[in-house]
Amino acid sequence: MSVKSFREAINEALRQEMERDPTVILLGEDIAGGQGGIAGGEGSTGNMFGVLKGLYEQFGAERVIDTPISESAIVGAAAGAALTGLRPVAELMFMDFFGVCFDQIYNQAAKFRYMFGGTCNVPMVVRGAVGAGFGSAAQHAQALWPIFSHIPGLKVVLPSSPYEAKGLLIQAIRDEDPVMFLEHKVLYNTKGEVPDEPYTIPFGEANITREGDDITVVAFGRMVQFCNEVADKLRPNFSVEVLDPRTTSPLDMEMIVESVEHTGRLLVVDEANPLCGMGSEVIGSVAIEAHGALRAAPRKITAPHTPVPAAPNLEELYIPSRDTIERTIREIIAG
Amino acid sequence: MSVKSFREAINEALRQEMERDPTVILLGEDIAGGQGGIAGGEGSTGNMFGVLKGLYEQFGAERVIDTPISESAIVGAAAGAALTGLRPVAELMFMDFFGVCFDQIYNQAAKFRYMFGGTCNVPMVVRGAVGAGFGSAAQHAQALWPIFSHIPGLKVVLPSSPYEAKGLLIQAIRDEDPVMFLEHKVLYNTKGEVPDEPYTIPFGEANITREGDDITVVAFGRMVQFCNEVADKLRPNFSVEVLDPRTTSPLDMEMIVESVEHTGRLLVVDEANPLCGMGSEVIGSVAIEAHGALRAAPRKITAPHTPVPAAPNLEELYIPSRDTIERTIREIIAG
Amino acid sequence: MKKPNQDLQSITELDKDTLLRGYRAMKTIREFENRISIEYAAGNVPGMTHLYIGQEAIAAGVCIHLSDDDNTASTHRGHGHCIAKGCELGPMSLELFRKAGGICKGKGGSMHIADVSKGMLGANAIVGGSSPLACGAALAAKTLGKPNVGVAFLGDGASNQGTTFEAMNFAVVLKLPMIFVIENNGFGEHTGVDYHVGSGDIAGRAAAFGMPAHKVDGTDFFAVADAMAIAVARARAGEGPTTLECLAKRWHGHYEGDPQAYRSKQEIENTRETADPLTIFRTKVSRSGLVSATELDAIDKEVATEIDDAVTAAIVAPQPDPSELLTDVYGSY
């Protein structure tokens, strides 16, 4: 156990799995830092965010594969390779690029098992950076997990801390299904305790990050940290339970419903856009499954129904804030 | 006013708008039936479903443009043309093909106005066939409107009848924003009264197709017809109000909430997959905005979280059925 | 390196067993498809179906060089590839009729029929879907140090899809053991290849990506098999990808039921008379004296029985169990 950054936790998960299993390969753009083509360089930066640092040096060009800028080929090749003996981990530098290659994810990889009558496994991971807060504007800062979660056949993972990142990524690599692994770019530098040895965190099991009795706050991804901070601040006046579902598909509605039945109040905090988003999903499911359990109207805090703006002050307004979370919790409890 | 099929209603909308406005063009695969390239043919079938029949003959190859199988080029060209003086109506034969061209829809067309600070209009329509019930299996039968509705900047239209189809399509063509126009393939042959002259139906205004007091049933697309039939069958024992939102973005939550406040019960029926779908959205929003208005737990009937199966018996089970709708309404009212 | 357009000697080079296997595949495709066409018209086959008739020599000539460990990714017009790749007619028929016991349990149907155990990674209802997938199989072979290849079947229409071009460059850059088999059958749906390929030269486009690309007579089993032999040898030797543009004609409509208003009756008749891969095969082998007509006739008979058995059984077979709706979405969830 030692303190590692979110970036390091991901790196360690990949390295340990690659050491353990020779069928795990990485492919993507600039993941070997252009080492495939250029002499005279000083070594790979390990992708745009430095997440893969050292992996090219350790595993070589055969397993850390730089590709042309051709996301359909990258993800499609990962899907084809997953059918034929590898466990590929494909990288979309920014998950926002899914628009040029989604067919290979949602119509191909996600549906193989069903279309083929269960005669195959599709053990692949598509990793990519998500989220706002980095000033990267409309096409490099989207959340997108509600879209991926809508697709049967995909699993969608949204780690909120270094510990989660490592355990969930190892699970994703060992999983027999295609997994979208979403790395919030603002989290890369956050630090936390991470075991040195490999471990897995099962999918579909929410994590209670704060126990409480007055309200259930379901928070996704980066918002878990925000909600934890608010919960700590409000204590002991208010006892706020914070749940981190960790995967949006499967989504642990069981634990959410259990918590809501205990607290009688519900707030969902998510950075994704609102329409057909996680807030709607969680609140809708609670309304269906636990009608009558809510003592107050449930609320959701999400990004607005707008693209991500470039201006820093607007981007800050775009992202749910600790202040809004705190105010909303107070309002719900005040009734 | 005369009886027309859904197919004819769409055809008429396109024809009338093309007659009215020379900047309206159509582009897509085989929409001119290959007339661009082949001598000796007997005329254009007018796309795979015969929806565009006669338009090539009337407007010629300059305005009914056959393209190579290159959806990114088709939709991207539509977006570029929309910025520079045309009102393109691009066709995706099956909306399921969005996976190879979604970037040009969701990152480009949908975001131009915002990214460019409001300095442009993007008057384009992407038409395409959606829905199961045709035996076309996993990659040609998806609903997809929850995904499109999640994207800020897109409008999403889901006509449930020939009347709706014509009025909504004319509105879509005249609209200054990119519109996803989803044609349920099983509806093409359904008939209904359709005015001969052009007319528009505004977006974001739900249509009450059956008035009632006991329960609000919100139904989307093809499901409107199913729910109407069930409502008629249950009368006079149960008084079922059926709402057809007609557009999923914007979504007329105001009228839905009003209806729920009147009936105190809610069922959402949708053919799309459940996670982050319309059922979650509607029920979630009602829970937030009209907490306490519901006398019974709300319910949703959707496709399961699976791809569309090929076998006819499984496909029938996949699609929400009149029986399930009836049974569920009875259960909700029974409490 | 040997070039496929040089004078070919393969009739004498291929052993008799291979010749008979190739013929059997072609004949099976032809008669199976003819039967499916009849059953489709009779309303017995659910959904859309695209027939391969006229292109038999391509699937057969390509797959004659492949084992179960060589992986192919196919198209919406995939029955021929299945048969040539060794899928069994019984489960195939059940699948096309969408019945219990189908290769995909009836959940895939014509456009998603697959048998991964046979290296058939699926028909594909997305035009252009096959090439990236086959590249993945080629990448797996390369990474695992196996001598196998990936083969993408695709049409002239699919050759315009961005995924195809990406895959070509990708395969060249990574020197993958890949073969792109482009079946130029004159049409993408209703649209002629002369219209939709701007350069008029599909193989030329592929060559510009930096790989050998050959135009081959796709109605001639031997022309295809010879070109494929070279491509496969190159791939297995680690020298990288090849494209074969195989020219043939689609005999039927794009899908069963297509009225083909865009095409003259005369052209269709001409095609059937002058470009029949089975006739061409028979003529060539009989001239070579290697195989007798009697031997081929015997195959014809066996094939007819086999098809009739498979299809008849499929027609009367039960539909999948309703519980199948919810299975096979995930390995675990």
Place this chain on the structure above:
Amino acid sequence: MKKPNQDLQSITELDKDTLLRGYRAMKTIREFENRISIEYAAGNVPGMTHLYIGQEAIAAGVCIHLSDDDNTASTHRGHGHCIAKGCELGPMSLELFRKAGGICKGKGGSMHIADVSKGMLGANAIVGGSSPLACGAALAAKTLGKPNVGVAFLGDGASNQGTTFEAMNFAVVLKLPMIFVIENNGFGEHTGVDYHVGSGDIAGRAAAFGMPAHKVDGTDFFAVADAMAIAVARARAGEGPTTLECLAKRWHGHYEGDPQAYRSKQEIENTRETADPLTIFRTKVSRSGLVSATELDAIDKEVATEIDDAVTAAIVAPQPDPSELLTDVYGSY
């Protein structure tokens, strides 16, 4: 038709005004970008920024032939295209600093800067995004019977994206008045063009789609301008698209702050010394005697002032009003 690789006479053919406009564009790009680089390092520019320095002759040589009604779609490296296309420095600066009054109200930033009224359809943060969009503009011009063209700027890296290939075939099939300007600056991010383009020949790939495709010295304003003259004339005459592969070098890192570990310091220094589009321009025009160094020096001074005014104003300008978060999503909703 005239070929761009013949001996070019454009220095004497282009009128003096055009020459000065071209120089002014290049100098403005250079100095503006130098200033942005400084401000970026000082932490004044939010988000990521990709600088165009080293490629000035491409934007300038291309845009010298375009009016506001000719539309260009650009890339993540789009400031140079903006300036050459006539966007004003004041609103541009405000946009890069993401301030109120920016061309896009501060909501676009460096990677989405656009001025549709100037025929600049936006920088684009999606590699390969530009070509389909520019085809749309070309299609609009063709449909409306206007003599205008669509121009897609894209990089060597973007030349591998499926959208690019699709657009090329699309433009040839529809005979669009399009010019694909591929700026081969040696790298896609960290990866060298020798690695990522399998054939090693980007123009050759474009030519295989059935259009003229020329390799041009992208550090030489005259070479670019001449090739573009021919391409534009061809497009305006309704003869279809052209590709120009313009060779230049990226002087800075991929983005500001890129440590460029993949590249030797020596190469970077060499590049600056031997491939400076401004020096090359000055040398050529001074030899021609058409423009004096004094005239160019005067432009330099004006440009310096203009940039300083624009950037200084942008730095102190207010941020967008918070209400702007919710506006401009739809025309109506």
